[in-house]
Amino acid sequence: MERIHDKDTGDRALKAKKSRGRVMTTAKQFILASSAPIHECLVSDNIFDVGIGHVIMSRRVAEDSIGFSIFLLDVFCLGVTNAFFIVASKADYDRNIAMRNQRQQYIDIRPNCAVKLVEDAVFYSEDLGFLPHKDYHIAKEIFGDINPFGDVNTKDCPAEYKFGKGGKPFFVARPSDTPGRCKRIIDTLRIKCGEDGYNFEAPL
Numbered sequence: 001m002e003r004i005h006d007k008d009t010g011d012r013a014l015k016a017k018k019s020r021g022r023v024m025t026t027a028k029q030f031i032l033a034s035s036a037p038i039h040e041c042l043v044s045d046n047i048f049d050v051g052i053g054h055v056i057m058s059r060r061v062a063e064d065s066i067g068f069s070i071f072l073l074d075v076f077c078l079g080v081t082n083a084f085f086i087v088a089s090k091a092d093y094d095r096n097i098a099m100r101n102q103r104q105q106y107i108d109i110r111p112n113c114a115v116k117l118v119e120d121a122v123f124y125s126e127d128l129g130f131l132p133h134k135d136y137h138i139a140k141e142i143f144g145d146i147n148p149f150g151d152v153n154t155k156d157c158p159a160e161y162k163f164g165k166g167g168k169p170f171f172v173a174r175p176s177d178t179p180g181r182c183k184r185i186i187d188t189l190r191i192k193c194g195e196d197g198y199n200f201e202a203p204l
Helices: 009-019 027-035 090-103 111-128 136-143 152-156 179-193
Strands: 038-044 052-062 065-074 079-089 106-108 170-172 199-201
Touching: 027 052, 027 065, 027 079, 027 136, 038 111, 052 090, 052 111, 052 136, 065 090, 065 111, 065 136, 079 090, 079 111, 079 136, 090 106, 111 136, 111 152, 111 179, 170 179, 179 199
Parallel strands: 170 199
Antiparallel strands: 038 052, 038 106, 052 065, 065 079
């Protein structure tokens, strides 16, 4: 299966801070973040129009600390293409969200729907032959005991998410995608979906 590694300016900024020791993630913080009160959940408002966007889930792990995970989703084809978890001060978290809102708009989403959207995207892409980002299984710890599938929580998320575009997987190459990587993705789609079962935009 193909693994996807994506870059995001806001993500790089926070990771740089982490490397300088100003943002710390410990095993204790992972445990706290999985059960702490939800602070907010956000999603890019145009994710199903443009095919790519973020889901952000945050929890208040202390009076002035926010634990949060950010998932970059390709809802047209590749699922979770980037993911990470960080604990930061509330001020740093607020600055990061404000910076993101300058580039695109985020709207509130119910926690159960946030989990459902991310996990449905993973199911969709894995069925096509693409694994989620290598840090997805770490970042998803923020979900804690939220389970939108098969229990009463399902009632909290009536949304049904449809992936792909026009009823088919649609791979859109990014500037960082090499011709070789594009070919591997398209070959995977061809094997899974057949010659007419997918669409793509790639410089091949």
